[in-house]
Each structure stands twice: as C-alpha cells, then as structure tokens.
Amino acid sequence: MTATALKTHSLSAYYGDFLAVADVSMTIDQRSITALIGPSGCGKSTFLRTLNRMHEVIPHARVTGEITLAGENLYDPGVDPVLVRQRIGMVFQRPNPFPTMSIRDNVLAGVKLQRSRLPRSEADDVVEQSLRSANLWIEVRDRLGKPGAGLSGGQQQRLCIARAIAVQPDILLMDEPCSALDPISTLAIEELMLELKSTYTVVIVTHNMQQAARVSDKTGFFNLAAVREPGRLVEYADTTTMFSKPKKKETADYIAGRFG
C-alpha cells in the first residue's frame, strides 16, 4: 500500500461561469508518476493547474471542492497560495527560462526569490545538485554564467526542471513537458522522470499515450461529453490495467485511437 501524496475531493474548476472540469475525485500516490491523458480541451491541464493553485492566476478563474496535502486542504481560506506552490512545483509546456538570467541564476531563481540570502557555497551546491538531478550538469557546467535562453529547447526544459526541483518541492506537476521537444530530448526527459520519482511525486499531463504507457504508474483518462460541456475524470487505474483492459468503452476507444 503506497502512501498518498495528494487527494482531490469533488473538485471543479471554472473560467468565469464556464465549468471546465467537473467533480474530480482522485488520489495521487507518493513517489510515483501519475499521467493524465485525454483529448484536447478535456480539462486535464486545467485540473493540473488547480493542484498547485495556479488556476486562479487567470482572471475570473475559480475552483470549488477540496485538495488535501498531508491532511491540509489547499483551498482553505487561510492557506497562502505562494506557500502551496513552494511545495508543489510546476514545469510548463513551453520551456520558459528567465531571459535576463544566466543558467546558474535560473536554477537559483526560486530559492533566491523565496528567501533573500543564500551563502555562496550553499548556492553552488544547490546549482550542482539540481542540475545533476535534471541530467543537465555535464552539458552546462562550463558555462553556468551564460544566458539560459541560449540553450537548446530540450536543455531549456531540463533547466526548467532543475529550477523547479531546486526549491525542493514534494510534488512536481508537468504540463505536457515534451510537446515542444524533439524525440531525443523527449527521451531524455522521460528518463529523467523515472529517476525523479524516487524522490518526488510526479503528475504529468500528456497528449502522447505511448508516453503515458512508458513512464507512468497510474493513468487518469479525462473526457468531455461534447464541446462546451465540462471535462470529467472517466477512468483512473494502474497504467497497465488502463492500457490492457480498461473498464469503460470510452477509454478503450480513446486508447485504441478511435477518437481524440
């Protein structure tokens, strides 16, 4: 029996009056990779963004329901979203290193901006550890002072992962982290995810079913009944079960490529 990292209870996400994701209850296991799949517009990215309270950054966006992290409801009125995001990091679809910063400063950005002072030796350790964990250290150790935006797309994405894990979150959310990358960089990121799950809980949104099958332990399938209808969690099970004998016909159809 694996421990629970995060639990959502009848979670719904809105954009203004539009209900984008309805009534999702799921349990995310600790130190595992959970993949969220589904056709475009089914709300899987929106759902992911509710997990670290990034959804509400968008004007008029709001959330109902509960998410519990270690017994605490993230949507409790007293909870500071800034502190939630320090514990639940996020990697985005497009690599977005800070353009004004060097590789080193990009890795340190989260740590430095959260608290003001960091001794140099400690900072050096954080940079090396994070870049090593992101499998980027060997490629960039000679040019840490160079701008982060000068790296290739795949390297930039690994830099963003290094930046996210430098603040030592418990959970790492990845919103289609490979969709802007070539196959070789994708492979590098997938290998990285498998290494990361020994330390972190990873939740990944992906369009790529093969990717979900390759890396994840559990898979959740989101779908929507029709356009303008809310997305729902249709089925959630072990990845092997999902891809071999899904319970619902909808899931089987999607996995077999009959729609989506």
Next chain:
Amino acid sequence: MATIALGLPATISLTRDHVRRGRRVKNQVATIGVVSVFTLALLPLVSVLWTVLTRGLARFDGEFFTNSMRGVLGEGGGAIHAITGTALITGATVIMSVPIGLLTAIYLVEYGKGPFARAVTFLVDVMTGIPSIVAGLFAYAVFSMILGPGVRSGVAGAIALTLLMTPVVIRSCEEMLRLVPQDLREASYALGVSKHRTIRKIVLPTAMSGIVSGVMIGIARVVGETAPLLLVAGFTDSMNTNLFSDRMSTLPVFIYSQWANKGVNAAAYDNRAWTAALVLIAFVLSLNLLSRLVARVFSPKVSR
C-alpha cells in the same frame, strides 16, 4: 511516353516572360515610390540639422560653455546658466515623473481591474493631449496660490514638465510591461514566488531596456518645451542653481529670448541662439544614443 505525360503546355511554362516582366515593373515602381517618399520625409530633417550645424558652430566655443549672459550686451557671453537650468529642471522632472509613471504603469498592467483602472487609463490619455502652455498655466496657478502672484522658480517649471512627461512615461512603460510574456510570470509563481517579488525581480528586469528607452523618449519630449518654462521659470541673464527660488533660464527659453530681444549687435544674438539650438539638438541626440546603449546593457541575453 513519360516525356509526353510530363510535357507541359506552352501556356503554363515556367518561363512566362510577360508575367515576369510585369511583376518586375511593378516592383521597380514600388521601390522608386517608397524611396522618393522616404527622401522627401528626410529632406526637412537634414536641412534643419545642416542649418543648425553651420550657423551654430560660429559660437560653439569655450566662452559659450563657461559664461552666462550677465552684463553682456553685444558679442561674447554664453549659455552656461541656461544649460545648467535645463539640466536641473529636466533632472527634477525625471525624479518626479519616473516613479509616478512607472508605478502607475505597474498598477495598470499587474493589478488594475475594473472601473478605476479604466478611469486611470482614460485620464492618462487625456493628459497626453494637454497643450504644454496649459500645463505651464496650471503650475503658475498652483504656485501663485501658495506663494503669491508672479512667483517664478525652476521647480514650478519642473512641475509643469512633469505634467507633460508623466503620461508619456506611463504609456511607454505600460506597453513594455505588457510585452513581458505571461509565461514568465507563471514560471515565477509556480516557484512559490510572491506577486510583488515576481514583479520586482522578473517582470521589471525583463522590461528594463524598454522602460529606459521610454524614459529617454519622455525626456526628449520635454527638454525642448519652451512655453510653460517661459511662463513659470521665467528668464534671467544670470546663473541660478537654486530650483526653489528666483527665475531660472533654460536652453529653449534662451533661444527664444536671444532671437526675440536682439540688442544693437543683432548678429551676436542670432549666433548665440543658433549655438544654443545646436547644444539642445546634440543633447537630445546623445540621450537617444545613450538609451540605445543602456537598452543593450539591460536587454535579455540570448547569445550563446
């Protein structure tokens, strides 16, 4: 067989000369049109620069930059008092309008929602259109109310110019802040960084080069203002380094008064006016160059 199948009818041959010729002619006509209109637009600029340069060089000497007009009636004399005045008044204007402008822009881009933000945007638009003489009259009225009628000082001039410069700064800073990708803000939030730190450490540095050139454009806008300064900072022949009391000369007002109140030796007055104009143009030009340099220093680095 194959050659017959691939053989194209002559009418859609790849070398239809008449079509190519027609396109080439159109291209040439368009090129000539664009170049001649551009030259026409450039002509007055070059003419102004040339005239100011040739006439202004006559008095572009040491005396001009070291002496004031105190007690000078004919030849000689200088504009150091006006140069100092312009520097002081412009500096005070920058000190007042940049913080107000930048903070307003940050409010509008990062925080402002609803009717209040819309009202601010509308008022900024209105302020952009204020005639400069009205800004001068406003400053004159304010200082007359507080210190009695007829009071003139450098700081009154700076307040009039602030009224003109602030909307320019707000507009350009707002545009630059909006250019910062939302991605970067989200990346920072996702690292558990608070909103005000995100603005200070991510958004402002990313937009810095644009903000700096926006401020420079604002300075260029006000440094040549004459009417409001003539009204509230007044005119004097002597050096005055105190912004808070007495009249203070500035370069535009100096140019105007040299040209308008010629003494016995009219040529000497004309020459001083031309040289002051040259100094003013050189000042704006070097500000532009400086802003480009600063923009390059601050701009996001992408080279490997």
